[in-house]
Amino acid sequence: MVQNEEIKVIDGDTFRKMCYGALNKLKDQQSYIDSLNVFPVPDGDTGTNMLLTFQEAVENIDQSNSNRIDNLTKALSKGALMGARGNSGVILSQLLRGFSEANKYNKTMENADLIKSLSEASRIAYQGVLRPVEGTILTVARKAARRAEKLKNAENIEELLKKVIKTAHKALNKTPDQLPELKEAGVVDAGGQGYLTILEGMLAGLTGKEEITKETTVKKETKEEVEDLKYGYCTQTLINVADKDVNIDEIKNDIEQFGDSLMVVGDEEIIKIHIHTNHPGIILEYALKTGSLRDINIDNMKLQNADMREKSEMRQKEEYEKLKDEKIEDFDDKLIKNPKTEKLNRETGIIAVAKGKGIKNILMELGVDLIIDGGQSMNPSTNDFVDAINEIKQDKIIILPNNKNIISAAQQASSISDKNIKVVTTKAIPEAIAALLVFNDNDELSKIKTAMEEETTSVKTIEITYAVKDSNVNGFEIKEEDVIGIVDGTIKAVGDTELEVVNDVINEVWDDEDLITIYYGDGADEKEASKIKKTFQEKSSNAEIEIYEGGQPLYPYIISME
Amino acid sequence: MVKEINTDLGKVLIAEEVIENIAGLSAMECYGLVGMSSRNMQDGIADLLGLDNLSKGVSVEIDEEEVSIILNIIVEYGTNIHEVANNIIDRVKYTLKSRIGIEVDNIEINVQGVRIGNGTE
Numbered sequence: 217m218v219q220n221e222e223i224k225v226i227d228g229d230t231f232r233k234m235c236y237g238a239l240n241k242l243k244d245q246q247s248y249i250d251s252l253n254v255f256p257v258p259d260g261d262t263g264t265n266m267l268l269t270f271q272e273a274v275e276n277i278d279q280s281n282s283n284r285i286d287n288l289t290k291a292l293s294k295g296a297l298m299g300a301r302g303n304s305g306v307i308l309s310q311l312l313r314g315f316s317e318a319n320k321y322n323k324t325m326e327n328a329d330l331i332k333s334l335s336e337a338s339r340i341a342y343q344g345v346l347r348p349v350e351g352t353i354l355t356v357a358r359k360a361a362r363r364a365e366k367l368k369n370a371e372n373i374e375e376l377l378k379k380v381i382k383t384a385h386k387a388l389n390k391t392p393d394q395l396p397e398l399k400e401a402g403v404v405d406a407g408g409q410g411y412l413t414i415l416e417g418m419l420a421g422l423t424g425k426e427e428i429t430k431e432t433t434v435k436k437e438t439k440e441e442v443e444d445l446k447y448g449y450c451t452q453t454l455i456n457v458a459d460k461d462v463n464i465d466e467i468k469n470d471i472e473q474f475g476d477s478l479m480v481v482g483d484e485e486i487i488k489i490h491i492h493t494n495h496p497g498i499i500l501e502y503a504l505k506t507g508s509l510r511d512i513n514i515d516n517m518k519l520q521n522a523d524m525r526e527k528s529e530m531r532q533k534e535e536y537e538k539l540k541d542e543k544i545e546d547f548d549d550k551l552i553k554n555p556k557t558e559k560l561n562r563e564t565g566i567i568a569v570a571k572g573k574g575i576k577n578i579l580m581e582l583g584v585d586l587i588i589d590g591g592q593s594m595n596p597s598t599n600d601f602v603d604a605i606n607e608i609k610q611d612k613i614i615i616l617p618n619n620k621n622i623i624s625a626a627q628q629a630s631s632i633s634d635k636n637i638k639v640v641t642t643k644a645i646p647e648a649i650a651a652l653l654v655f656n657d658n659d660e661l662s663k664i665k666t667a668m669e670e671e672t673t674s675v676k677t678i679e680i681t682y683a684v685k686d687s688n689v690n691g692f693e694i695k696e697e698d699v700i701g702i703v704d705g706t707i708k709a710v711g712d713t714e715l716e717v718v719n720d721v722i723n724e725v726w727d728d729e730d731l732i733t734i735y736y737g738d739g740a741d742e743k744e745a746s747k748i749k750k751t752f753q754e755k756s757s758n759a760e761i762e763i764y765e766g767g768q769p770l771y772p773y774i775i776s777m778e
Numbered sequence: 779m780v781k782e783i784n785t786d787l788g789k790v791l792i793a794e795e796v797i798e799n800i801a802g803l804s805a806m807e808c809y810g811l812v813g814m815s816s817r818n819m820q821d822g823i824a825d826l827l828g829l830d831n832l833s834k835g836v837s838v839e840i841d842e843e844e845v846s847i848i849l850n851i852i853v854e855y856g857t858n859i860h861e862v863a864n865n866i867i868d869r870v871k872y873t874l875k876s877r878i879g880i881e882v883d884n885i886e887i888n889v890q891g892v893r894i895g896n897g898t899e
Contacts (some may be wrong), residue, residue, distance in 0.1 A: 234876045256807065256865075257872040300858035307809050313856055343895040344854040346806045346813060 222372040226325040228283030229423060235274050235292065237421020238414040242267045245413050251452075251490065252406035253351070253479075255397045256303060260479040260490060262406035265302030270414065272299025273312060273399050284323045288314040294333075304407040307341055307427050311411070312317060314340040327356055327370055334380065335361040351394030353407030359387035360415065367570065377419045384412045385602065401477045401492070447475045447492040451516040455487045457507040462487065467506065474498055547573040547767075551604055552587045554580040562657045564664065565610035568648055569596055569618050569626075572737055572768030582652040585617070592681075592770055595622050601629030605637065611636045612661050614668070616648040620705060638665040640672070643705060644679065645766075646733065646776030647672035678703050678721050678775040680714050682739075714772055718748050722755055728760045729777035735766030736773055749774065779840040781880055792878055794838045801847050802836040804873035810862030813852035815890035845874075846884035852891040863887040 223230065244262075249263030276295025277288055293316035298308035310741055314337030338361035341354055348354050363383035370376035390404040392398040398405055464487060468480045475493030487506070493499055496514045503509055557580070568584045570576050571591035579587060586608050590596035605613060613635055617626045619642045630637035638661050640700075642648045651668035659667070677704040683694045692710045694700060701709035701721035709720035732752050736745040745763045752761050766774060781797065783790040795821045805811060814835030835850040847870065853862050874880050 256804075256869045259868070297856065297858055300861045300862070303809050303869075306857050306861050306865065309858060310809075310854075310856065340856075340895070344812065344857055345809050346811055350809050 223374060223413055224326065224372050226285065226330070226373060226422070228285065228324075231285055231288050232277060233424070234418040234421035237419070238417030239267075239270055239274050241413050241420060242270055242410065242419030244279040245409070249406050249409050249413070252403040252409055254401040254403060254477060254699060255395060255405065258347075258401075258477060258479060258483055260488075261302055261408060262304045265305040265306055266407070266414075267298050268301045268409040269296050269305035269308050272296065273309075285319050285329075286316075289319045290663065292316065304410055307344070307407060308410070308414075310341040310344050311337040311353075313355055314338065327373060327376055328368065330376060331364045331367065334364040337361065340479070349395065351391040351398060352405050353411050355391060355394065356384050356387045356405070356408035356411050360384040360411075374419070374423055377415065377422065381412065381415050381419060384408075386416055388412050393475060394511060405583060447477075447494050449494065449496045450490070450492050450513075451475075451496040452476075452488070452490045452511070452513040453500060453503050454511045455489065455503050455507040455509055455510050456485070457487050458485050460507060462506055471502055525719045536553060544619045547576055548589060550589050550600065551607060552576060552580075552589070552651055553607070554585050554587070554718040556580060557583055557585045563610065564612045564614060564655075564657050565608040566614045566616065566652070566655065567601070567604050567608060568616040568646075569622055570645060570768075572735075572766045574737075574765040575735060575774075577755065578735075578764060578766075579645075579652070582649060584652065585610075590622065591619055591768065592621070595619070596625060598625045598632075601626055602633065605629060605633045605635055609768055611635050614655070614661070614664060615639045616642045616651065618642050618645050618648050636661055638662065640665050640668045640671055642668075644677040644776075645735065645768075645774055646675050646677045649733075649776065650675045650778065674709075674778050676704060676727075676777040678718070678725075678773070678777065679771050680717055680721075680773040680775070681771045683710075685740065714744070715747055715751065718773065718775070719751055722751060725777075726755055728756065730756070731778050732759055733776045734761070734763045734773060734776070735768065736763065737766045737768035737771050740772035745773070781840050781845060783879065792880070794840060797840075797845070797847070797874065797878070797880070798836045798895055800874060800877055801838065801849070801870050802834070804870050805807045805836070805849055805851065805866050808862070808866045808869050810853050810857040810859075811851050811866060812854045812893045812895075813865045813891070815850040815852050815888075844883045845880055846880055846886070846887065848886045849892045851887045853889055855894045858869055859892075863889065 226234070239505055246263040246267045247264065250260045253260045253262040271580055273292045273295035274293045274498050280287055280291040280711070282288065289312070293313045296312045300306045300309040316335045316338060318333040318336040319325060319329055338357045342348055345354070360380050360383055364376065364380050367376050370379065388404050388408045391408055392403070395405065464480050464728060467487065467489070471489070471491060472478055474495055475491045477490070477492040479488070479490040481488050489499065489503055491499055500509065500512065542774070551735045565585045566583060567586045567588065568579050569588045569590045570579055571589060571594065576587050582747045586604050588600055588604050590600070601615070615630065615637060617623045617639065623639060623641050626639045630639055640651055642651055650671045654667045654671045655664060656667070681700055681702065683696055683698045683700050685696050687694050690707045692707055694710050699711050699714050699717045701717040703721060703725050708724045709717045711717040711720060734745050734748055736742065742763065742765070749761045749763060750760060768774065779794055781792040783792065801881050802814065806814070816834055824891070832850065837848045839846045849870070866887060870885055871882050874882050
């Protein structure tokens with residue numbers, strides 16, 4: 217900071233300092249650069265390769281007695297050539313060769329020479345490849361060179377280098393847009409980062425102060441641009457495998473299925489695993505079987521990368537959690553407001569019709585704002601809907617009637633209201649539950665309706681109830697008090713006991729569903745429900761079956777299958 | 779010859795040409811490689827080939843389970859040829875594994891020529 221004398225000429229000593237600066241910086245960031253390495257082969261060694269290459273280059277300078285720039289750059293280039301390791305190392309050696317070519321007869325290096333060095337570096341580097349892939353170290357080098365060429369009037373070396381670094385940094389941050397592999401992994405190009413690091417290190421060496429902070433490195437801001445993050449957790453660990461016979465390829469094969477950006481490297485002593493996965497637990501558990509662990513690191517990449525919208529969603533969810541414990545006094549009120557969604561600033565409100573404490577609770581868990589008490593034989597009136605619509609604060613509203621006899625009342629209410637309302641024609645509770653899962657507050661109302669209605673077709677609803685009078689429907693002779701099984705509104709079975717009817721119904725409509733949810737209501741209990749569960753298990757051994765207390769009247773069981 | 783991959787649902791057959799093309803393409807993206815040389819060395823001339831001849835300079839042999847690839851390449855003068863060749867092997871292996879899911883058992887690199895770019899003047 218004291219050293220503010222302008223450097224306009226780089227002499228041999230200064231150049232050496234710059235090289236050391238770069239080497240130190242590269243050492244600092246070696247493992248970070250390693251972690252970025254996904255292209256061309258995701259083996260996580262770019263940082264190491266560049267460091268080893270550059271190290272050899274600098275060692276070669278050490279051995280040189282000359283203090284002339286031409287000799288020094290030549291030594292640097294030759295060292296890099298001999299020591300080149302990996303793809304990035306070879307490219308680095310070519311970039312340094314550009315430095316050497318540009319300074320062929322120079323005793324010292326001035327602004328113009330540095331500009332020429334950067335542009336030669338880029339030119340020569342590009343020559344070495346038949347089909348240059350953009351979004352790599354080459355791109356960063358080229359953009360840095362183009363910028364340098366426009367800086368002929370720079371005051372001094374420091375200013376020149378600073379501006380070039382800024383451009384290189386920008387170019388680096390754009391690499392994920394150019395190379396899909398990078399975008400997918402949510403990283404910037406490793407080689408490009410390496411080149412930037414070297415330039416920064418040179419500047420630090422030049423000015424003699426550690427002026428570039430880690431700001432460029434830790435900030436993985438490009439991740440924000442990643443649209444599709446399939447795996448949420450970046451999981452890393454070191455496994456101590458001393459005295460054990462461990463095959464790295466085997467580990468790779470075993471955990472490959474759990475994610476991507478997989479990297480397994482190591483030797484006889486230590487193995488490093490790096491993977492982007494949704495199941496960090498499984499990975500760690502697996503790693504534990506291989507050996508003892510250390511330096512475990514799990515990052516939620518989605519959190520890191522979340523854009524504003526996601527962030528606000530997270531916040532809403534947290535608030536939601538906080539409110540979770542608030543109790544509702546009376547579940548039989550005509551209208552129940554959901555205390556959990558009340559405070560969320562959602563654009564779209566949801567009104568649902570339901571009966572039964574358990575069911576209402578489930579619906580509110582899923583984000584229904586207002587529940588109108590009602591259902592089969594207790595149809596809410598149009599007026600009830602109007603009340604509900606006025607009660608809810610949002611102007612955009614989705615209504616889930618959950619019974620085919622209630623749909624028309626809901627539609628009528630929506631037509632006389634000033635608010636923007638769409639009725640999703642759900643005919644049963646399971647349909648509403650399925651529909652709520654696809655609700656997206658940020659969509660347009662009509663889009664939400666379409667998505668929700670589409671989702672309702674994916675569930676089959678079985679309702680088990682009692683006949684209230686003798687009748688003859690669908691070829692079934694039904695007597696009062698008979699148990700009837702209704703599938704999606706049609707009577708499919710009649711019998712004396714619930715279990716028997718359920719059995720018949722299943723035989724009738726089973727279509728290899730793998731998610732069964734049983735809501736038991738009045739006239740049934742958990743024990744009985746587990747018998748029904750057993751019936752399903754006999755049908756399919758791998759179906760997932762859940763039992764909830766629905767508390768609904770009239771229907772001992774409502775069962776959804778999807 | 780074709781490479782057979784057996785899956786639970788059936789067989790996938792991959793023609794030699796496909797492997798040749800993919801190997802050729804991925805090699806061409808490798809740093810240091812500036813050309814593919816014709817396989818037919820009777821010409822005696824390592825001609826620089828453009829993109830049209832993706833599989834020229836690449837030959838694939840499939841022997842039952844084993845897949846071996848031979849690449850005839852031209853590299854840029856001034857690069858570390860040994861390292862470039864290694865990089866190509868890595869890259870081709872990785873690409874074939876990730877794109878078509880085949881393990882290559884053996885990759886042979888024949889450096890048929892060195893191109894002296896304008897860089898040396």
